Amino acid sequence: MGQPAYARPALLVITVLAAVLYAWGINHSHYHTFYANAVRSMTESWKAFFYGSFDPGNSITLDKLPGFLWPQAVSARIFGFHPWALTLPQVMEGVASLLVLYRVVRRWAGDNAALIASGTFLLTPVSVGLFRTAVEDPLFTLCVLLAAEATQRAAEAGRLRPLVMAGVWVGIGFQSKMLEAWAVLPALAVVYLISAPVPLRKRLVHLGLSAVVMTAVSASWMVAVALTPAKDRPYVDGTTNNSAFSMVVGYNFLNRFSSVGISAASTGSISATRGGGGHGGSHGGADGSGAANGAGTSAGAGASPSHGGAPHLGHASGSGTAGTPPHAGQQTGAAQPPGRTHGGGPGGFGGSGQDGWSKMFGPALASQTGWLYPFAAIALVCGLLWRRGRPRTDRIRAGFALWGTWLTTYFLVFSAGSVGGHTYYMGVIAVPLAALTGAGVTLLWRAYRAGGRRAWVLPGAVAATAAWGAFLAREFPSFLPWLAPAVGVLGLAAVVLLVLARPGHTRHGGRLALAGLAASLAAVLLAPSAWAVQVFNPAYGSSGMGAVGPSGMRGGHGGHGSAKWPGGAHGKGGFGESSGQLTSVQRKLLAYTTAHRGSAEYVFATNGWNNASPYILAKGTQVLPLGGFSGQVPSPTQDQFRQLVNSGKVRYVLLGEGRGMGAMFGGGGGGTTSATRITDWVRSHCTRVPASAYGGTRSPTTAPAGEGGTAQTLYRCGPAR
Structure with a gap:
């Protein structure tokens, strides 16, 4: 209603471009090596679907809420x-x-502001990478946007119903991203408190009722799990006490803030620092490389992209996972530019460039998200200052308050928390940046056309943003070396045109001003666009970390280990991806254990999720993983495992030649975790099955040949037959 004639066609073009960028290469997707196991299990039974079970046998859940995987599981069922x-x-x-x-x-x-905002969001590199990954943030981002839309409607008329609906959307977002969804609450509360046209008492009552609904929806899954007897549901991963609340609050929230002195030690969750893990990297060491031996998981909290408001410690890249073709940055068919780096250190993710309070301004994150920091900041300040003295219900000021609070809250949360290389977290930062840019352009343009001192703000904002963009582009000297000069020249041309065309300065001010505005948009959007379109480039495509284009900093050529196709190479904190195909040896082992399992509930047990992964992905095999994601979880305990063996529910066990995944988590020699104690018991009490028994000439490995995987050995437990 009242739209200019070009609005709908322009929006249609932007929408089509978004669909193309997000879906490009979808037919060449690979499975996320951790989450896809759960999706496969969730398609096997509705019990696994509800609980988000990692394995089809429902022995253990994921280490986060399953809501973000429900759409994927429904899609797989269809x-x-x-x-x-x-x-x-x-x-x-x-x-x-x-x-x-x-x-x-x-x-x-x-x-006009909406078209610019949506176009800016589309051209922000992280938004392109984000919606091609199998992580929590796509659904989470949609939910908090829907909550903002509902709050906006509620604030305009002081209505309770849409405000309650906003609480519902935040609660659904919680099912995807846990406590990080609550970080949007200050923004929603501020806009309703300062602008709803009803008395303060009524505003507070409305917010209280919405908060009650939001809390109920948020806690619904956790309450359902808590009320279900432990014997009737899977064990909750990430915890030592089998509590969903410990997993959400301790493991996926408090653990993220160990850098500011917060500890989750008393929550019953797996500790982020146990086994030498730090807060700074991708789940493990400060360099973001994960476990010291690079075997595929880190010593950190083991949390995947999740977040009570802060980035998780990541699951750092290692030597790959069982049955997965390439690992981080080595996806089949993806060309790798020389010098490309993975993991920590300069030029890669998880290094010092992404630690500390300045991480959001570091090239690795800013190049994916922050090209428009200066323009958005200037627009926010002007939007709030220039609307002073307006009625309390002023809609424009309320909008700036909404997006400004949103941006500030998440900016501080991510700055305090551990980001590692998980670029896709930044999608929720890209949203307010795009909104502030769209509204800022129209606000500053009107001020420019009105003349006076405010007319200088637009050229100043363009100059600052173009300079920042040229600086960021120069941090990647091997990628499009012409880009930084081009941004600088466009920015200079835009400023000159705007200065020459300022009101009353020339007869042709209108045309020059429009040319200056066009040059301004080109100057501030050229660099992020250059990154975003790399999704079409096999060498710089998108990664499972939500990054597109290069990320290597000055002095290096590299990127982030980009993958060519959706699904990304990094996956859950950097693990690699899988085609879901078993090797010849794995197929023979599976056929043997299936034929000889008898009445056993599980085809076999194995020490670590990555050993179970290929069999679950390829066949939906009922495999029992020991120790959860981190290897530290007491599921099952040694006594429980022996009971499973004695009762005939487990007959075969597949172990790595080392001490299993638990060895990376403080275990090596003393069997300090349930998984390592079980491993020791199996080696002492069970019979080794030679590879020749199942028609193999060698044992299966934890990674494809040539990728450094360790050999595995099959054992038969229980009485002889």
């Missing part, structure tokens, strides 16, 4: 279990997020 079926919901969530952002900004600042 279309079959294929990599593209798991990527498709993420693409749809991305397109929906863009449309909701357009609607919110249009309602707040008009059609």
